[in-house]
Amino acid sequence: MTAAQISQAIQDVGFLTYIRESGYTYPIIMATHLASIAAFGGLILLTDLRLLGWALTDCSITDVVKGLRPWKWLGFCIMVTCGLLLGLSESNKYYGNPYFQLKMFLLLMVAVHAIVFRPTVYKNTEALDRAGAAIPSVAKAAATLSLVIWIGIACCGRWIAYYEPPRAGKNGEPVTMRVPAPDTSAPLTAKLRR
Amino acid sequence: MLIYDLNANPLNSNEWAFPLTECFHITSFALSIGTIVLVDLKLLGLAMKRQTSAQLLKDTSLWTLAGLIIVIVSGLMIFSSDPVHYYYNYAFRFKVFMLLAAIIFNYTIHRKVAMSGSPGAGKVVGAASLLMWISVVYGGLWIAFI
Numbered sequence: 494m495t496a497a498q499i500s501q502a503i504q505d506v507g508f509l510t511y512i513r514e515s516g517y518t519y520p521i522i523m524a525t526h527l528a529s530i531a532a533f534g535g536l537i538l539l540t541d542l543r544l545l546g547w548a549l550t551d552c553s554i555t556d557v558v559k560g561l562r563p564w565k566w567l568g569f570c571i572m573v574t575c576g577l578l579l580g581l582s583e584s585n586k587y588y589g590n591p592y593f594q595l596k597m598f599l600l601l602m603v604a605v606h607a608i609v610f611r612p613t614v615y616k617n618t619e620a621l622d623r624a625g626a627a628i629p630s631v632a633k634a635a636a637t638l639s640l641v642i643w644i645g646i647a648c649c650g651r652w653i654a655y656y657e658p659p660r661a662g663k664n665g666e667p668v669t670m671r672v673p674a675p676d677t678s679a680p681l682t683a684k685l686r687r
Numbered sequence: 688m689l690i691y692d693l694n695a696n697p698l699n700s701n702e703w704a705f706p707l708t709e710c711f712h713i714t715s716f717a718l719s720i721g722t723i724v725l726v727d728l729k730l731l732g733l734a735m736k737r738q739t740s741a742q743l744l745k746d747t748s749l750w751t752l753a754g755l756i757i758v759i760v761s762g763l764m765i766f767s768s769d770p771v772h773y774y775y776n777y778a779f780r781f782k783v784f785m786l787l788a789a790i791i792f793n794y795t796i797h798r799k800v801a802m803s804g805s806p807g808a809g810k811v812v813g814a815a816s817l818l819m820w821i822s823v824v825y826g827g828l829w830i831a832f833i
Binding site (some may be wrong): 532 | 702705706709710713716717718719720721722724725728733734735736737738742743745746747749750782817820821824825827828829831832
């Protein structure tokens with residue numbers, strides 16, 4: 494089976510077809526995905542800013558990392574569930590999309606990041622707090638990488654909607670992408686990419 | 688008569704400008720709403736047991752404000768790409784109404800209750816704040832679907 498056949502088979506599953514073709518279910522899932530980015534993605538940014546010593550400096554690193562962990566997990570689960578439903582319901586359109594592929598790679602990097610920095614940073618917060626204002630550079634490195642990865646994931650997620658697969662030309666040669674002239678008469682729904 | 692050439696707006700003529708502005712919009716609303724959500728969770732008694740809500744508010748207020756400024760500037764830029772269509776979009780109107788309400792609420796009642804730390808009012812205010820900000824995000828996403 495080719496990737497095209499597999500992705501087509503996935504998105505042909507009943508409830509995924511329903512999501513794709515639904516009037517309200519699709520935007521509700523997408524809005525929930527976005528709302529959890531707002532609420533819980535913000536907590537990820539805040540944890541990174543604490544590790545950099547730029548925010549919440551009156552709270553210990555332990556309090557921030559441990560205190561927000563269950564909420565970040567909850568948010569992550571909602572985000573991933575909604576993301577899976579959205580992605581799988583259009584998997585045939587997405588699997589060849591380079592921004593989708595980069596996003597999946599960056600999500601894998603989230604796992605690598607967690608494994609790499611768990612012993613020295615996230616399970617080692619008491620020692621980080623003992624260092625006081627001089628936050629060890631390993632914690633700052635973990636925070637910086639986390640910021641880069643997560644902001645990258647958000648940007649790739651948005652850019653997925655703007656990718657147009659190259660169409661084959663008359664003789665099969667790929668056609669380079671051109672910026673279409675804005676059609677001011679088109680309704681807004683046609684302009685805003687989903 | 689005011690004539691505004693939409694094609695002259697870089698958001699409409701440059702392939703990267705519109706999505707890049709949206710990325711700033713998303714990252715900055717995560718920052719502003721996320722910091723407010725932290726205070727809300729504290730007001731609801733669901734997180735950060737060892738800190739007071741006043742302390743958390745003071746510690747995050749600068750980041751909340753920074754996020755709000757970027758989200759509003761990028762939002763106005765997105766609006767400028769097609770003002771008439773946005774103006775007549777009901778999800779957009781709902782979103783702007785909820786956004787103004789949420790900002791006013793945040794800097795008046797929410798702030799007052801978080802600074803005083805009264806537990807009873809805290810629960811109501813925390814829940815109201817969460818609902819308002821989430822409805823802003825839902826309204827924003829819905830713009831593209833009506």
